[in-house]
Amino acid sequence: MVARLIDGKVVSADVKSRVIGAVRELKAIGVRPCLATVLVGDDPASATYIESKHKDAKEVGILTRDHRLAATFKQKELHELVQLLNNDPEVHGILVQLPLPSHIDEFDILSSLSPMKDVDGLTPYNVGMLQSGIAALKPCTPSGIMELLDYYKIDVGGMDVVIVNRSNLVGKPLLILLLERDATVTICHSKTKDLKEKLRSADLIVTAVGNRRRFTLTANMIKEDVVVIDVGIARLNGKLTGDLDFDSVKQKASWITPVPGGVGLMTRAMLLKNTVTAAAFITREMSK
Ligand code: GUN
Numbered sequence: 001m002v003a004r005l006i007d008g009k010v011v012s013a014d015v016k017s018r019v020i021g022a023v024r025e026l027k028a029i030g031v032r033p034c035l036a037t038v039l040v041g042d043d044p045a046s047a048t049y050i051e052s053k054h055k056d057a058k059e060v061g062i063l064t065r066d067h068r069l070a071a072t073f074k075q076k077e078l079h080e081l082v083q084l085l086n087n088d089p090e091v092h093g094i095l096v097q098l099p100l101p102s103h104i105d106e107f108d109i110l111s112s113l114s115p116m117k118d119v120d121g122l123t124p125y126n127v128g129m130l131q132s133g134i135a136a137l138k139p140c141t142p143s144g145i146m147e148l149l150d151y152y153k154i155d156v157g158g159m160d161v162v163i164v165n166r167s168n169l170v171g172k173p174l175l176i177l178l179l180e181r182d183a184t185v186t187i188c189h190s191k192t193k194d195l196k197e198k199l200r201s202a203d204l205i206v207t208a209v210g211n212r213r214r215f216t217l218t219a220n221m222i223k224e225d226v227v228v229i230d231v232g233i234a235r236l237n238g239k240l241t242g243d244l245d246f247d248s249v250k251q252k253a254s255w256i257t258p259v260p261g262g263v264g265l266m267t268r269a270m271l272l273k274n275t276v277t278a279a280a281f282i283t284r285e286m287s288k
Contacts (some may be wrong), residue, residue: 002250003249007258008261010151035057037097038096039066039097046099054127067081071191082113091117093119094114109171118138138274145174146177153180158183160186208232208243228255230244230263
């Protein structure tokens with residue numbers, strides 16, 4: 001079988017058109033949704049991500065604030081900035097780009113974000129809400145993956161799913177979202193025994209490694225008709241690629257996501273969706 005393409009361009013455009021509708025409704029009641037981003041340090045990849053987020057927001061009519069801080073910025077100063085943004089009635093979403101420099105306690109900063117403005121869904125409150133199955137703001141990459149599956153009507157109920165990633169941004173929240181849909185989920189990582197065996201028995205594989213020397217998913221590692229979602233972003237011979245040996249996996253899988261043009265676009269679209277969700281919620285709360 002040659003896999004069908006799970007197209008992030010199509011699905012992210014669908015999400016964005018819904019966001020544009022929500023922005024229009026908010027505008028009609030005098031609210032301009034606004035996303036504030038915070039970037040500490042000068043990591044070029046992070047700076048590129050931030051630029052894309054601002055471009056996307058402008059495209060759908062979301063206002064932005066761009067806070068760029070030196071790598072030497074102190075924990076206390078970052079706290080103060082977060083407090084200012086938390087208290088600013090014109091800001092509805094706050095995104096602190098990760099990773100933060102090593103002298104900054106990431107958990108402490110994320111914990112200080114107002115949960116209502118936490119468009120990454122990473123505050124302890126929103127993580128707890130996700131676990132309880134009632135979160136309004138969910139981490140963007142896992143919720144983007146669920147949008148892809150829903151759009152193509154891929155029902156994960158009863159599937160054996162293997163996720164190769166255990167991060168707070170991807171693996172852990174995705175485990176919860178898939179479990180909610182009755183999948184049986186295994187999280188794998190660098191210390192997992194018999195990874196190949198686990199991969200070969202999976203009905204759905206989600207990989208988010210991003211280092212082709214450490215991990216490449218090839219056709220001989222998967223079973224026929226598996227669904228494969230590639231969250232990896234890596235460079236191979238100067239070219240942007242994911243975790244898959246795409247051409248060989250495509251010959252065996254039933255569904256596959258490309259890189260670029262797959263999950264990355266969904267992560268970006270879901271941030272916009274979370275920003276209008278936050279703006280609508282905050283507006284409702286303030287009018288009570
Ligand atoms: N760094 C890489 N991905 C993300 C993300 O989704 N959110 C934030 N805040 N930082 C990231």
